[in-house]
Structures are given as structure tokens and as C-alpha cells.
Amino acid sequence: MTNAQSTARRARLEALDKAHLWHPFTQMKEWNNGHPLVIERGEGCYLFDVDGNRYLDGISSLWVTTHGHRTPELDAAVREQLDRVAHSTLLGLANVPAIELAARLAAVAPGDLNKVFYSDSGSTAVEIALKIAFQYWQQRSDAKPCKTKFVHVQDSYHGDTIGAVSVGGIDLFHELYRPMLFEAHRVPAPHCYRCPLGLTRPDCAMACADEVEKVLREHNEDIAALVMEPVMMGAAGMLAHPEGYLKRVRELCTKYDVLLICDEVATGFGRTGRMFACELEDVVPDILCVAKGLTGGYLPLAATITNDEVYSAFLAEFDAFRTFFHGHTYTGNPLACAAALANLDLFERNDTLAHVQNVAAHLSERLKEIGALAHVGSIRQRGLMVGVELVRDRTTHESWPAGLKMGYRVTDRCRDFGLILRPLGGVIVMMPPLSITTEQIDFMIDTLAQVIVEVTENVS
Ligand SMILES: *Cc1c(COP(=O)(O)O)cnc(C)c1O
Numbered sequence: 001m002t003n004a005q006s007t008a009r010r011a012r013l014e015a016l017d018k019a020h021l022w023h024p025f026t027q028m029k030e031w032n033n034g035h036p037l038v039i040e041r042g043e044g045c046y047l048f049d050v051d052g053n054r055y056l057d058g059i060s061s062l063w064v065t066t067h068g069h070r071t072p073e074l075d076a077a078v079r080e081q082l083d084r085v086a087h088s089t090l091l092g093l094a095n096v097p098a099i100e101l102a103a104r105l106a107a108v109a110p111g112d113l114n115k116v117f118y119s120d121s122g123s124t125a126v127e128i129a130l131k132i133a134f135q136y137w138q139q140r141s142d143a144k145p146c147k148t149k150f151v152h153v154q155d156s157y158h159g160d161t162i163g164a165v166s167v168g169g170i171d172l173f174h175e176l177y178r179p180m181l182f183e184a185h186r187v188p189a190p191h192c193y194r195c196p197l198g199l200t201r202p203d204c205a206m207a208c209a210d211e212v213e214k215v216l217r218e219h220n221e222d223i224a225a226l227v228m229e230p231v232m233m234g235a236a237g238m239l240a241h242p243e244g245y246l247k248r249v250r251e252l253c254t255k256y257d258v259l260l261i262c263d264e265v266a267t268g269f270g271r272t273g274r275m276f277a278c279e280l281e282d283v284v285p286d287i288l289c290v291a292k293g294l295t296g297g298y299l300p301l302a303a304t305i306t307n308d309e310v311y312s313a314f315l316a317e318f319d320a321f322r323t324f325f326h327g328h329t330y331t332g333n334p335l336a337c338a339a340a341l342a343n344l345d346l347f348e349r350n351d352t353l354a355h356v357q358n359v360a361a362h363l364s365e366r367l368k369e370i371g372a373l374a375h376v377g378s379i380r381q382r383g384l385m386v387g388v389e390l391v392r393d394r395t396t397h398e399s400w401p402a403g404l405k406m407g408y409r410v411t412d413r414c415r416d417f418g419l420i421l422r423p424l425g426g427v428i429v430m431m432p433p434l435s436i437t438t439e440q441i442d443f444m445i446d447t448l449a450q451v452i453v454e455v456t457e458n459v460s
Contacts, residue, residue, distance in 0.1 A: 010050050013038050037415065042069025045433045045440055047420065058414075058421045058432050058444055063234070063266050065297030065433040067346050074296050077342030081335050090118065090332040097337035104344050105303055108275055111284030115311040117304045117324070118332040122265030122291035123159025125302035126227070129261045129287045130163050131326055132306060133225035136259065139322050140313035144221075151215055151226040151258070154196060155189040157235030158227060158263050158289075167227050170236055185219060187212045191239040193378040193389065194397065201242060209248040216256040225259035225287070231277040231382055234266035237427035238387025240380040247281040259286040259310070265302070266385070269293030270347065270434050273357045273383035280382075286310060296343035297433075301336035352434055360384055362438045366445040373449065375456035386430040388448070390456065399426050404459065413451045419444060428452075 001009070018032045040050045045068055047055050057065060067074065081097060088095045098118065106114035117128055130150065137147035152158075152167040159165070160173075166181040168174040169189070174181075188196040190208040197207050216223065230246045233239040253260040262285035267277035271293065274280055278288070287310065291302035316322040330336075346352065360383045370388055371379045377391035390406050392398045400406040407423025414421050421428055430444060 006051060010038065013050065037420075044068040044070070045436050053418070055415065055418050055420045056432070056440060056444060058419055058430050060293075060431050060433050061297055062292075062422075063271075063431050064292045064295075066269055066293050066343055066435070067296055067350070067352070068433050068435045069297075071296065071346070071435075073346055074298055074339055074342045077338045078298060078335055081338035084334070086335055087330065087333055089329075091327055095332060095334045095337075097334045097341060098332035101337040101340050101344075104341060105290075105305060108344065109288055109305050110276055110278050112307045113284065113288050113305045114308065115306050117306075117326075118337075119302045119304070119328050120300045120330055120333075121159065121302055122263070122289065123161040123164045124328060125265060125289035125291050125304045126158040126167070126261075126263055127161055127163040128304040128326060129227070129263075129289050130167065130225070132287060132304065132310060132324065133259045133261060135322075135324065136310050136313045137224050139316075146222055147224045147258075149183070149185060149219070149222045149224060151185040151187060151212070151223055153189060153228050153233070154186055155191060155236035155239060156227075156229055156233055156263075158229075159265075173235075185215050185223070187215055189233070189236070189239060190241045190245045191233075191236075192242055193239075193380070206242055206245060206248065208242075209245055209252070212249055213252050216252055216258060220256035220258055223256075223258050225261050226253055227261040227263060230262045230264060230267060230283065230285075231272060231280055232267055232380070232385050234385070235424060237389065237424040238380045238385060238429060240382060240387075244281070246278070246283050250281075250283045250285070253286075261285060261287045261289065263289045265289055265291040267382075269343070270352055270356050271383055271385050271431065273353060273360055275347070275353065277382070294343070295336050295339040296346070298339040298343075299333070299336035300330075301333065301340055350435075356383055356434050359436055359438055359441060363441050363445075366441060370445065370449055370452070373452055373456075376452065384430075384432060384434060384436070387424070388428040388430070388452075390426045390428065390452070400459075406455065406459075409455045410448075410451055413455055414447055417447045417451070419447045421448070 017036050038050045039047050041048050045057055047057050102116040105116050137144045150167050154169040156169040158167050165174050165177055167184050188208050188211050192201050231241055262278055264276050268290040288305045295301050314322050314324050367379050375390055377394050377397055378389040380387045392400045407426050411421040411423050
């Protein structure tokens with residue numbers, strides 16, 4: 001393509017994008033005044049735009065890529081499945097990759113989790129967990145039909161469908177829809193940098209967990225389940241829980257006879273250095289939700305995984321109608337399941353978890369330099385999940401005014417140097433593919449450090 005042809009092509013794509021494409025979580029008025037970065041292809045940890053410019057994918061294409069883009073083994077697995085069948089339904093039929101993957105997930109999931117219900121996104125995985133938990137209490141032999149409510153954590157994010165929003169705790173995303181939602185009990189965010197109880201570690205003795213106990217003690221007879229993102233709350237800005245919080249919540253759920261739903265849509269598949277974040281505190285939930293990294297970032301697939309106890313409450317004669325009346329058209333899509341199987345194979349073959357632990361240790365070292373910058377208030381890291389919180393004042397933790405869009409200023413400028421990041425408010429998120437090298441981490445840190453200094457010293 002000549003330069004003129006390539007300029008004309010980019011202009012055409014930009015015009016069509018602005019005319020027809022409504023982007024998620026995006027103020028389209030602003031978008032339409034800018035110039036979209038249009039991605040054409042990927043390779044390893046890099047993405048390339050239509051002009052051939054290369055960018056390090058510092059957010060794993062929104063937290064999904066594990067072994068990199070165009071991983072030969074994943075490409076081959078999807079192609080081989082394409083030569084057999086692209087889709088066949090799980091309603092009334094089974095298919096080979098869906099069976100094989102269910103068995104593999106049962107083997108890698110924590111503890112006794114061994115029953116796999118597929119869907120297509122993190123949101124649906126959570127919807128399914130909520131409905132399973134609700135129906136479980138209605139139907140188990142010692143039924144407790146009053147247990148219909150849910151507990152969720154302030155600042156949590158579980159997806160954008162109505163049920164997932166009902167148990168969502170980010171008021172900016174969720175409050176507007178309140179009249180459409182069901183009510184849930186909310187417990188304070190276990191977030192030490194901005195403790196909602198106004199306490200500090202370790203003097204607080206994890207009072208946030210005592211708040212969970214208060215709600216469960218008072219209301220357990222009405223509560224079906226507590227839903228939480230274990231260890232790290234992603235979408236709220238990478239809020240890291242204090243160590244031991246998850247374990248304590250597990251103990252409380254057991255004590256008060258409430259199911260624990262762990263949403264590992266973001267943390268699952270190696271992001272924290274373990275296959276699942278629950279393993280960091282030896283916790284086994286009653287229901288586990290996974291999605292993002294499941295197919296290595298190739299295709300939309302999710303799973304809600306539970307144990308025999310929950311599953312068995314749905315077993316009965318046909319006309320008892322205890323069936324789980326739920327299913328999405330593309331449930332258990334063979335192409336997506338084939339990609340997921342190849343993804344899990346590579347975790348073993350490449351010893352991906354050991355690699356993540358190595359590069360995450362290097363990342364921790366390098367993050368100290370970022371932490372020393374004048375306008376960095378807090379750095380929260382678990383494995384390859386990182387939040388860098390920008391503040392106006394490190395002493396008071398005062399944030400920059402939202403209108404200054406400091407997060408976007410930083411990530412927009414990073415693009416000029418070939419690095420794709422995305423902020424959550426004033427928090428810069430880094431979540432690179434698990435296959436990232438130490439050299440690529442150095443590039444990411446060097447670029448980010450330089451850009452934070454440049455942007456925060458030139459505030460207007
Ligand atoms: C992204 C995310 C979801 C929603 O997943 P979608 O595939 O976008 O529906 C749910 N929970 C957590 C923790 C997430 O990070």
C-alpha cells in the first residue's frame with residue numbers, strides 16, 4: 001500500500017467508526033472529536049495499528065490475553081476445531097471440546113469444585129452464580145426458602161447485566177440504574193489506602209471483616225450468598241484486600257450458612273501468580289466465576305463452577321421441575337472451548353505460573369521507582385495485576401479533580417511511545433499478558449515513569 005492509500009484507508013475506517021460504532025464505557029461526543037487508534041493485528045505482547053505502528057499491550061486487551069496474541073498453539077487449536085465444527089448446541093447435545101474442557105476445569109479449580117456451567121461473558125457467569133445460589137436454597141432437601149438475598153462489597157464490580165449490576169458496588173457505574181435493580185446488603189470495601197472506616201493497618205485488626213460478620217449475624221436467615229472478587233478488586237482501580245480478608249470471609253460464610261461466590265473473572269488464570277486468587281489464601285468458594293483469561297484472550301467464553309452439594313439440589317424427577325432453567329445460545333461453543341483447552345495446555349507446557357512469579361518479582365522491584373514519584377500515592381500489585389494511583393497530594397491522598405482527566409492524560413501520552421494502558425479514574429492499570437518478558441516490563445516502567453513526571457509537572 002502506498003502512503004496515500006494507507007492514509008485514505010485510515011480516514012475511511014475513522015469515518016465509518018464515528019458514523020456507526022458505539023464504544024463501551026465511552027463518552028461518544030469526546031470520542032468523535034478524537035482520532036481512534038485502529039488495531040489491525042497482534043503478535044506476542046504487541047498490537048499493531050493500521051499504519052503499522054507497534055504498541056506493547058499493557059492491559060492484555062482488557063485483561064484477557066494470557067500467552068500473547070497469535071500464539072501458534074492457540075491459533076492451531078482453533079483452526080483444527082474449525083475443520084470439525086464451529087458450533088453445536090449444548091441443549092440436548094454434547095460436544096467434544098466442551099466435555100474435555102469441563103473435566104480440565106474441574107481438575108484445575110480449587111478443592112471440590114467440579115460441575116461446570118458455561119456461558120459467554122463474566123457478567124453471565126455472575127448472573128448464573130446468583131441464580132444457582134438462589135435456587136439452591138429453594139430446592140435443597142432441607143430447604144430454606146427465605147434465603148433469597150445477597151451480600152456484596154462496596155466498590156466491587158461483577159459485570160454490566162442487571163443482576164451483576166445489582167451486586168455491583170461502584171456507584172459511578174451502578175447508581176443510575178438503582179430503580180431497575182434488586183436490593184442487596186453492602187459491606188465496606190476492604191481498601192486500606194482509602195479505608196471507608198477511617199482506620200489504618202494493622203491497628204484496625206481488620207475491622208472491615210467484622211462488618212461482614214455483623215451483616216451475616218443479623219441477616220443470615222435471609223441471605224443466599226456473599227459475592228466478592230477475591231484478593232484484588234479490579235474495576236474499582238485495583239484495590240488490594242488486606243491479607244487474610246478472604247480467608248476470614250470464607251470462615252464467616254461457613255459459620256453463618258451462606259454460600260460464597262468468588263468472581264475470578266479478572267484474577268483467574270494466572271494473573272496473581274497462582275491459577276486462581278483463592279489459592280493465595282487456601283480458600284475454596286462454593287461457586288467460582290471465570291471468564292476473561294479462560295480462552296487465552298481468543299474467544300468469549302465463561303464458566304460458573306460449583307460443587308456436588310449445590311449441584312445435587314437440582315437433581316430430581318423431570319416433573320419436579322428442579323431443572324436449572326438457564327442457558328445461552330452459544331453455551332459451550334466448541335471453538336471457544338478448543339481455545340481454552342490449548343490455553344490450559346500451555347500453562348503446563350510453559351510453566352506459565354512460575355514465569356509469572358518471576359516477572360512479577362522483577363515488576364515489584366521496578367515499581368518502587370514509580371512509587372517514589374511526587375504524584376504517585378499508592379501502588380497495588382498482585383502478580384501481574386497492578387494499579388498505580390495518581391494523587392495531587394501524597395500526604396493527604398487528595399485526588400486530582402476528575403475534570404483534569406489525569407489518568408487519560410497519562411495513558412494517551414503513553415501511546416506516543418508505543419505503550420497501551422487504560423486508566424480507571426486516577427488509577428493507571430497495568431495488566432500485561434502473562435508471557436511478558438523482563439525487558440518488556442522495563443520498557444513499560446521506563447515509559448510510564450517518564451510520562452507520569454511529564455504529565456503531572458505540566459498540569460494546566
Ligand atoms: C470484567 C469483569 C466482569 C464482567 O465480565 P464481562 O465479560 O465484561 O461481562 C465481571 N467480574 C469481574 C471481576 C470482571 O473483572
